[in-house]
Amino acid sequence: MPCQKRCGSQWWHGKVKDCGYRITAGREAIIDTLAATHDHLSAEDVYSRIHARFPNVGLTTIYRTLDMLAQAGLVSRFDFGDGKSRYELTQGPKGEHHHHHLVCTECKRVIDYTDFIDDELELLRRTEKGLSQKYNFRIDNHMIQFYGVCKDCLRDQP
Amino acid sequence: MPCQKRCGSQWWHGKVKDCGYRITAGREAIIDTLAATHDHLSAEDVYSRIHARFPNVGLTTIYRTLDMLAQAGLVSRFDFGDGKSRYELTQGPKGEHHHHHLVCTECKRVIDYTDFIDDELELLRRTEKGLSQKYNFRIDNHMIQFYGVCKDCLRDQP
């Protein structure tokens, strides 16, 4: 499939090219899809959202591209315990706020929160520094998740 | 398979019985296996370690039991990004120290660390309190992981 958007100068093109990857219509569509939502999409989710407009982008490409974007750091992969990987843009075009996750182990709902995030990030930075020195480990990323039962599920089964 | 250990009064029996589960030789073997290591075992790992002594404990039972023990809170399930769930005792017979994980994205090695853990736990407690109030969410658990590249992998490919 030819790249129909003329592959101009989107915010993310630089990063992808810097990593030696090409800009294609499929990749364009996948990033657009992730940028257009706050949901935590699975590969299948991305596929079905793209399929309407681009019927000829295959699921294999979705998997490959999400993987590549995760390598490049543009996309973050999460596991919320429902058996499939979930993806979100690490940082959107406008540099949205970093957030962490609150996962309901009953209904699998995920709440993004940014409360306390500054304290958390501050502590994480200190910890990262200490750990990377002690273990000679280059730390690229972190992940904080809280697990529990959400409001609705608490009501349904007290 | 009959329970050969006379199913006495192991440290974990209470919790399992309280949840309405029975004590069986398979469960005994699985907990023993987890208690005997600091590794992060997959279901298959547990299976192969048990199989020598108990050839008639099936893989299905391993999965079922690990799941049940996770429900009961005796075992914690982790995902380190290699496609399989990994398990460890939430707390051993002697109440070992809580720890967090440092995951190498190259070789998948996992380092348990307890440095800074007190600061982390302190912050987590505060955050948990704030979040559970704000979102009416009952928080049962948390998970912190750092991702990066370990000493050995850094040396191999600088």
Add this chain to the structure above:
DNA sequence: TCCTTAATGGAAACAGTTTCCAATAATAAC
């Protein structure tokens, strides 16, 4: 000791993901 019911193992099904390969399209070189 008997009885009820949870737990079990093995085979088969399942689901998410990866691999394979020939065809196609993005970019570099001209």
Add this chain to the structure above:
DNA sequence: GTTATTATTGGAAACTGTTTCCATTAAGGA
């Protein structure tokens, strides 16, 4: 703009960790 090179692609098939199914067995209360 044209051509050459090489990464990317879609679809089918393979793969792998996990779950389901069901007839059999054993735990634990009566």
